[in-house]
Amino acid sequence: MIEVVRSGRVEASPERVWHVVSRADRAAEWLAFTDRVEVTSGAGCGERRTQYGRWGERHSEIDVEVVEYRRPKVVAWRHVAERLDGRPAPRFAAGTEFRVELEPDGAGTLVRLRSCQEPASALKGLLIKAFGRRQVARGMEKSLARLTSVFAQPA
Template structure:
């Protein structure tokens, strides 16, 4: 039986789906709204299969995550998986056997419903417990910050 830690946060954004999609689907614009990203560089491709590296911080240390886009449905869904993770320039401790992040959009009256979903398969029972006890709270807070940034900004620009 595969155990998956799922963290979901949802918010309404007062902007059309196309405007929200333009922002969330452009990797270079991630630092404008995505709390995990200070900078994102596209290494290859566009849309499905795109390879990119997200630079940010985790636990106060510089972090890099190599990502591969695994779902790309314009105006509806963007998802990526973590390929490699580095912390402070070295391979990060392996807590998750796999990590997937999803951005789901849906037209709502007067705007867009945005759902952020993190799916992590722990790399063992103890690591799963540690992820739930400590990491899940940080991931949820970053997701809430990301949604607040999307909700509070004018996306049409």
């Protein structure tokens, strides 16, 4: 398992942060990997979404299923299918899960982003460690900065 974790503090209550991080229609505001998200079925745990964005210079589409939804603490999704430029993406991970964990911190919230990938093979695991992990970490850091700026704006 390859895990990347980044944390930051947001000057808003867990309920307010939850209202942003749990909703597909707000993902583009803060999630660096995402330009837009469409809900394709369901709600809460079991909800299916398609996330549209970019991976480097390529257009990406990721079908995800929400696998954990505990208000206002955790929302997590697993990748069901990935496409780059409209074609199936190379399969480096046998499984990917992304988690957003919220914890009260005084008047604010500690936000922890966690990506867990199960490599499809030992060689692909080395490639994820060498290249993918760094890109995921940068995206998480950018996501935390964007989330912080959502709450820095006047309400």
